[in-house]
Amino acid sequence: MAAPILKDVVAYVEVWSSNGTENYSKTFTTQLVDMGAKMQDSWSTH
DSSP: OOOOTTTTOEEOOOOBOTTSOOBOHHHHHHHHHHTTOEEOSSOOOO
16 A cells, blocks of 8 residues: 555644635545644644
C-alpha cells in the first residue's frame, strides 16, 4: 500500500457557509485526515 498522499502535512481548516451560519470544517478535516494529514485545532504563525 502506498503512503498517504498528505502524510507530511499539518493543516488547520475553517470552512463556513456563505451566510456564516454553518460550520463545515469537520467535513473537510475528516477528508484531510483520511488522506494522511495531521490537524491543528488553532492557527499560529509561530
